[in-house]
Amino acid sequence: MPILPIDAGRYVTAEMRKIFEEESRLQKFLDVEAALAWALAEVGKIPRWAAEQIAEKASVKYVRPEKVKEVESRIGHDIMAMVEVLAEACGEAGKYVHYGATSYDIVDTATALQIKEALSLIEDKLNRLEEVLIGLASKYKRTLMVGRTHGQHALPITLGLKFAVWLREISRHIVRLNQCKDRILVGKLTGAVGTQAGFGPEGLKVQKLVMDRLGLKPVEVSTQIVQRDRHAELICVLANLASTLDKFATEIRELQRTEIGELAEPFQFGRQVGSSTMPHKANPVICERICGLAKIMRSLVFPALENVISWQERDLTHSSAERFIIPEALVLADYMLSLMIRVLEELRVDEKRMLENLKLTKGRIMSEAVMLKLTEKGVGRQEAHRLLRELTAKSLVENKDFKTVLIESPEVRKYLSEKEIVEALKPRNYLGTAVKQVEAAIKITLRERAKRGVKTAK
Numbered sequence: 001m002p003i004l005p006i007d008a009g010r011y012v013t014a015e016m017r018k019i020f021e022e023e024s025r026l027q028k029f030l031d032v033e034a035a036l037a038w039a040l041a042e043v044g045k046i047p048r049w050a051a052e053q054i055a056e057k058a059s060v061k062y063v064r065p066e067k068v069k070e071v072e073s074r075i076g077h078d079i080m081a082m083v084e085v086l087a088e089a090c091g092e093a094g095k096y097v098h099y100g101a102t103s104y105d106i107v108d109t110a111t112a113l114q115i116k117e118a119l120s121l122i123e124d125k126l127n128r129l130e131e132v133l134i135g136l137a138s139k140y141k142r143t144l145m146v147g148r149t150h151g152q153h154a155l156p157i158t159l160g161l162k163f164a165v166w167l168r169e170i171s172r173h174i175v176r177l178n179q180c181k182d183r184i185l186v187g188k189l190t191g192a193v194g195t196q197a198g199f200g201p202e203g204l205k206v207q208k209l210v211m212d213r214l215g216l217k218p219v220e221v222s223t224q225i226v227q228r229d230r231h232a233e234l235i236c237v238l239a240n241l242a243s244t245l246d247k248f249a250t251e252i253r254e255l256q257r258t259e260i261g262e263l264a265e266p267f268q269f270g271r272q273v274g275s276s277t278m279p280h281k282a283n284p285v286i287c288e289r290i291c292g293l294a295k296i297m298r299s300l301v302f303p304a305l306e307n308v309i310s311w312q313e314r315d316l317t318h319s320s321a322e323r324f325i326i327p328e329a330l331v332l333a334d335y336m337l338s339l340m341i342r343v344l345e346e347l348r349v350d351e352k353r354m355l356e357n358l359k360l361t362k363g364r365i366m367s368e369a370v371m372l373k374l375t376e377k378g379v380g381r382q383e384a385h386r387l388l389r390e391l392t393a394k395s396l397v398e399n400k401d402f403k404t405v406l407i408e409s410p411e412v413r414k415y416l417s418e419k420e421i422v423e424a425l426k427p428r429n430y431l432g433t434a435v436k437q438v439e440a441a442i443k444i445t446l447r448e449r450a451k452r453g454v455k456t457a458k
Helices: 014-020 022-042 048-057 065-075 078-096 103-139 159-184 197-214 229-255 285-299 301-306 317-345 351-358 364-376 381-398 402-408 418-424 434-452
Strands: 144-149 152-158
Touching: 014 022, 014 103, 014 317, 022 048, 022 065, 022 078, 022 103, 022 197, 048 078, 065 078, 078 103, 103 159, 103 197, 103 229, 103 317, 103 434, 144 351, 152 159, 152 364, 152 434, 159 229, 159 434, 229 285, 229 301, 229 317, 285 301, 285 317, 301 317, 364 381, 364 402, 364 418, 381 402, 402 418
Parallel strands: none
Antiparallel strands: 144 152
């Protein structure tokens, strides 16, 4: 029976699970062994017929996971167990299996192959999430809502501006991930301490041939392992992405609160259960799940950074940790992206409630606009600020419309007519460049997507 939720199929997509299943990882080991045999034949280190036989048998069809585990239980070494089973399957050619290589030539290169496949899925979802946010930013670029700072009503903004901010944050994560790929998608065949002594003078050529065949870059230089600063960078990038998704989910949860009610995640009314005891509940469980998994994602950064440290040319302290953190980071990032795409594609937006909430302060959120109108008329900025502090307090304490308080103020009326006060109190008149910023954010994102060769639906 599975122990961890991921093993049970929870918090993982079918596509990503397939990449990290034991059989798939074993096949990646075998792919590296096959590529190595081919490269060795190319440089004349082993016979061509042997390389062809190794390539044919380097498959989980012949090297079964259960047989490898049986051997491992006897000899206590997972890679050597795979080598023994493969060599046995290859018959006479088996004596050339793993020629000149060390275990982590195979492990690190196979891990890079898994990461490459996993990042392809994540990149596709990031591109999709970016596209969804383009649509939301465009659709709601003029939709009025209150902006909040410190949890308090601040000034009017548009919902589209909020989405444009999110959009560019996702765009930056795409850039980070693409930059990171250049450093993480590398393999190695440098032997026991990095000298390639087992391959002789042809070592660098063998390594390049293998990596070209596998679609990876060769390391510039390494010890017995690919240096773990690469993996640490990847996990830090993914944890950063998870924190952004946490931020989006937290905002939606906040705006879904009963007393706010402006946004809400999808909920299948009439079928979905919100609470086991309170039938009326429609809880933001998807967003809460994203927030919860983000905690796990951030926790993976610590062991990833600890793994950078190794005794001399290598020790084994990183191995057990990264068997957890590398699959977990990629699996959870992919899953969280899937959840956020669904939330935003099916997001419930209550524009009427947004307009109602704009009025909760009885106009006081427009105090800055009135203050600046007064300064335009010659009142000192600090003096105008003092006056508006007093008048907003009066509106609050006496529970009076801010417009009424302003009209009744001799100091305000000395400079502003009733018409000017009314105009200054209109939220739509105080959006600044919000709409232009949204349009600019969309424009630059579309340009970046075109440069990446990503199509955007119109």
